[in-house]
Amino acid sequence: MLKMSTLFLRTLRDDPADAEVASHRLLVRAGYVRRIAAGIYSWLPLGYITLRNVERVVREEMDKAGFQEVHFPALLPKEAYEETNRWEEYGQDLFRLQDRKGGDYLLGPTHEEMFTLMVKGEYSSYKDLPLSLYQIQTKYRDETRPRSGIIRGREFVMKDSYSFDLTDEGLAQSYANHRAAYIKTFDRLGMKYNIVSAVAGAMGGSSSEEFLAPCPTGEDTYVLCEKCGYAANVEAMVTTVAPSDPSAVGALEVLDTPSTPTIDSLVAVLNDRFGGGYTGAHTLKNVMLMADTKAISVLVPGDREVDLKRVGANLKGVSELRIFEAEDFAKHPGLVKGYIGPQGAQALGITVYADPRVAPGTSWVTGANVKDHHAINVVNGRDFTVDAYIEAAEVRQGDTCPTCQNPVVIDRAIEIGHIFQLGRKYAQALNLTVLDQNGKSQVVTMGSYGIGVSRAVAAIAEQTHDEIGLSWPMEIAPAKVHIVATGKEDLPFDTALEIAEGLESLGISVMLDDRRDASAGVKFKDAELIGIPVIVVVGKGLADGNVELRTRSTGEKIDIPAATAVESISALVTSLS
């Protein structure tokens, strides 16, 4: 039983000045966490109980799914990470340190290497597979910009699992098992979430999905079709375009269009000359990018910007992507800034990528590759060649759903889980093989699955709080019932304690506000701020033999007889669970 007279807790009347998002503000005000440094937090008793409750739910669901818990150190030698090249690749985000002998160590940002090596050390037969292992660990990433309190910290608690299979089909099954376990986990945690397609990324995994908790302060943007339920990370959103018939389009014509280096200026001149009817959507924007050391051109309709995140996510094997700079133009004298067209781009050694909207047969107004000149009736496939199609244009509210053609909405969310099929990258790099039925050595295929445990605490707070404070789902609240004793006589305090003991004997956790010196108002405010789902007030109602039962989330209040309070409270707890 948590007794507020002795609980290590101090609530704050004012919002902390350095907290902006609700979860951060309220978790600090209600005495759950305290900031130690940017992105680094301490957990006070109430916060730590809540965090452990989330951990407990996650652990129970992983165990139920047949995954086995192990535990690695957070402090790791660099060797394994060198073999997979991540000592370098992870860059500045990796916390590195040295021991007294000058040996290089890191604080684990994720543990693919260690799991792979652990399995390699123990197993060597296909008969041992499939296998799924997990851990709940403190992870360290030296984020460029930690933010939003514990939503994006530099130290955070994560559940990471890894599956090991002989075949691709086996991996697909392990992936499905994890997906199902995640659904159960997040349902139990009382979260609203969407499962969205994500981009597998440069490592070539075939399937990847994110569990996103919708919330206005979330940092991930995703697309949702409210009609058919299609959901995708913005990077993974697919564009569908009806085919177009170019036969009616006249021949390419070059126009003298002085001083029109921007889409707007070009549209104005076109409308002036042809009597209107042109918009940015009729023009073709040619954005020049450097993909590592290669110059590429990306074609999008003139009314859309190129979304570099989408291009980067969909361009395989490119590590750095950036907009052309002055010196890049200097190296490509064939490109006339402001008047670039895709006609003949390949002859200049440029690879042409086009957004699906720039479909074969579509006709455009675009640069003529001559200063102050544009070309009209420029047809894809007739007047220029696209080397590859790639999702490149920004996604907008109202774009067409790829499965049902309904307009999609764009929403913000917090990423609380990510599952993906890793494939053989790590097993290959670290030489994790098993013998198959034929005695032949086979590289194992892996999946990797993560849940942000500490982040989930914040995400739940974001989704459930109201103007007056936190409001936890039953499963993770620091206690199920918060009993407030008011008045100056002993009776309410004695009665409250009796009820509390009665509940605890039924296995219902209780926080008892037994402070003699705090006024009723203070206790009520604290109870609302702390957010335990059931609040019981034992005070003046006792004169009529009653106590008051409140539901935190709805604000509903009813009087119940004190004599049968334990039963009534227990029933309410059950109904809210």
Next chain:
RNA sequence: CGGGGCGUAGCGUAGUGGCUAGCGCGCCUGCUUUGGGAGCAGGAGAUCGGGAGUUCGAAUCUCCCCGCCCCGACCA
């Protein structure tokens, strides 16, 4: 890393060159009060983020450094 804001007691803050750095919350003592962040009286608590400089005098002006928050870039 680019842009913006900020740093004064545990928390929220006032104080643009001049007296002992002010106020509210919280904390301690006493009395009173006890169903919506009570009242009165007394009290403790601050090297004004750090360093250097200008000045008779610096929380206040100048320079350097550190830290924090927000937007963007970045984030297996």
